[in-house]
Amino acid sequence: MLVLSLDTSTRVCSVALHQNGALLGCYELLTEKTHSSLLTTLIQDLVTHAGFSLGDLDQIAVAKGPGSYTGLRIGVSTAKGLCFSLDKPLVSVHTLEAMAAQLTPFYPSDYLLCPMIDARRMEVYCAFYQSGELRRETAAVIIDENSFSDLLDTNRIVFFGDGAAKCRETLGKHPNAIFPSTEVHPSARTVGQLVAAGKGATEDLASFEPFYLKEFIGTTPKNRL
Incomplete structure (x- = not known):
């Protein structure tokens, strides 16, 4: 094939x-x-x-x-x-599923992966995956200090993609927020x-x-x- x-x-x-x-x-x-x-x-x-x-x-x-x-x-x-x-x-x-597949082998199975695509201003397109399976549907989200608070309180989350820089500024200090050092496209x-x-x-x-x-x-x- x-x-x-x-x-x-x-x-x-x-x-x-x-x-x-x-x-x-x-x-x-x-x-x-x-x-x-x-x-x-x-x-x-x-x-x-x-x-x-x-x-x-x-x-x-x-x-x-x-x-x-x-x-x-x-x-x-x-x-x-x-x-x-x-x-x-x-x-x-x-x-976003294909983006998540890039990082799935490199993180523990209980981590959530959140691929993000820049949608201009403070908005991103994102979804949540765990071990290759969709956990939260794709959405257009405006990022602020309260974004994803319900998930971050109980999950380690990897934010990546060209929209993740917006999250790093507001969520980067949260102990459960992870930002890879290499940009993922x-x-x-x-x-x-x-x-x-x-x-x-x-x-x-x-x-x-x-x-x-x-x-x-x-x-x-x-x-x-």
């Missing part, structure tokens, strides 16, 4: 190629340039340098969001275009890992749209632990 994965949820433009769950290659660019000028070139170079053609792909996976509206549109439209032209299935993976590498593990959802090409979140949370109740 040869799977091409894309993640353009943030300013990182990331593509990865897995074969039967093994990583063959991953290209990532952290740049202010628009992803539309980079993504197709990265895809073609990665697949070619790995010794394949686009027609050899079995699946195409994409990080569906939340994240940058523009970035998500570019990633999803590129993935859908490839799937239409190559007649391949499209699999979507939640961006969304990556197509873990999108592909999750697909290889049987996670993700096969999407209908005609109707699939990115998960923008703000349109979503207005009609969905907030889950609690």
Whole structure:
């Protein structure tokens, strides 16, 4: 099974190629340039340098969001275009779930992982995971000194991602708040890992749209632990 994965949820433009769950290659660019000028070139170079053609792909996976509206549109439209032209299935993976998968092996199973994506001003997109399982649904949260107080009182929480700096300023002194020293970005590498593990959802090409979140949370109740 040869799977091409894309993640353009943030300013990182990331593509990865897995074969039967093994990583063959991953290209990532952290740049202010628009992803539309980079993504197709990265895809073609990665697949070619790995010794394949686009027609050899079995699946195409994409990080569906939340994240940058523009970035998500570019990633999803590129993935859908490839799937239409190559007649391949499209699999979507939640961006925050893929971020959490990067750190799950490095922390005890009773820790909560809170990946965060900057949503401008003091707002972040975030969710809570434990041992790879969702514990609190994705939400857009305005950060202040009382944010997540119900969880921090009883749990060790790892805050990471490009939105975590906002939390560090207000929650950094809390004994249960942990902030990794290395910044963690969304990556197509873990999108592909999750697909290889049987996670993700096969999407209908005609109707699939990115998960923008703000349109979503207005009609969905907030889950609690």
